[in-house]
Amino acid sequence: MIFEAGQRTPQVELTPTSCLIRGECYPENISEWSDPILKALEECLGNDEGGFVVDIELYYFNSSSAKFLFDFFEFLEESAEGGKSITVNWRYRAEDDTMQEAGEDFEEDVSACSYNMVMVEQA
Amino acid sequence: MTDNIASQDTVELHSFMQERKTLFCYSGPLTEDLLTTISNPVRHQLSDKETEEIVAKRVFGVFIEQAQNIIRYSHHKTKATGDSIGTIAISIAEDGFLIEAVNVVDPSKKDILEATLVDLSVKDQKELRDLYKKRLREGPPEDSRGAGLGFIEMARRVKKFEFDFVESDDGALFVYRGWVK
Numbered sequence: 001m002i003f004e005a006g007q008r009t010p011q012v013e014l015t016p017t018s019c020l021i022r023g024e025c026y027p028e029n030i031s032e033w034s035d036p037i038l039k040a041l042e043e044c045l046g047n048d049e050g051g052f053v054v055d056i057e058l059y060y061f062n063s064s065s066a067k068f069l070f071d072f073f074e075f076l077e078e079s080a081e082g083g084k085s086i087t088v089n090w091r092y093r094a095e096d097d098t099m100q101e102a103g104e105d106f107e108e109d110v111s112a113c114s115y116n117m118v119m120v121e122q123a
Numbered sequence: 124m125t126d127n128i129a130s131q132d133t134v135e136l137h138s139f140m141q142e143r144k145t146l147f148c149y150s151g152p153l154t155e156d157l158l159t160t161i162s163n164p165v166r167h168q169l170s171d172k173e174t175e176e177i178v179a180k181r182v183f184g185v186f187i188e189q190a191q192n193i194i195r196y197s198h199h200k201t202k203a204t205g206d207s208i209g210t211i212a213i214s215i216a217e218d219g220f221l222i223e224a225v226n227v228v229d230p231s232k233k234d235i236l237e238a239t240l241v242d243l244s245v246k247d248q249k250e251l252r253d254l255y256k257k258r259l260r261e262g263p264p265e266d267s268r269g270a271g272l273g274f275i276e277m278a279r280r281v282k283k284f285e286f287d288f289v290e291s292d293d294g295a296l297f298v299y300r301g302w303v304k
Contacts, residue, residue, distance in 0.1 A: 062188065062276070063276040070260070098184075105252070108256070
């Protein structure tokens, strides 16, 4: 399932074994945008396909979206605590201290998921 | 050539904006739709100035938080649609950028806003980061329509910020100025 990127929202790609979020996130209405995504994610995590890999590569998100990301990770954590094997890759561009710090901060609240900080070269 | 007063006024507006090196200014009803529309030209202006991408992103981040503050909290609304009225501007200043916002503040929220900003103004980067995390975990304080994170986010991105309350015919104006380098 693909949620196409908008001017203020990232591309989201969901499969039974993976989730990719890439782009910028400062939607007009955060819950209007995120509710269908969280619902689709719930369905993906509910299947028995084994492991699940989450790749997040955001270049910018606003403070309202930070709350969505927090809930998103909490949701993954609950699934991982329930026995699902989940890997999170937080991808940030070299020199982007803001996104690096954000990734480190979310990492603090994650323990059941395997969490990697991945530096990527700027395109 | 004309020397009528009306065109003189327009020229003064032009000169004033040029002299203060204002790249972008909007004053009037602000909605999320309008913010979507103006986001691209604002970005374009910032990338035109040979600004480092990281700095441009910081400026843009502060701009978005200020704009959404006006949309959510301006106490001055259009009569017909209830849209929030405010002013937002980005200018070149002190080897960097000045991002400014003005809106009428809800009189019942003025004291708490002032206390919040005084508190943020004395915190260092580490304290701001910790407070941001704490607020994220604990959820928004009462009376916040956003996640209550906007002012902390701005304080983390600016080199310094100033704020003030100024009386006007429409009520007390909240003035926020943030400098980004």
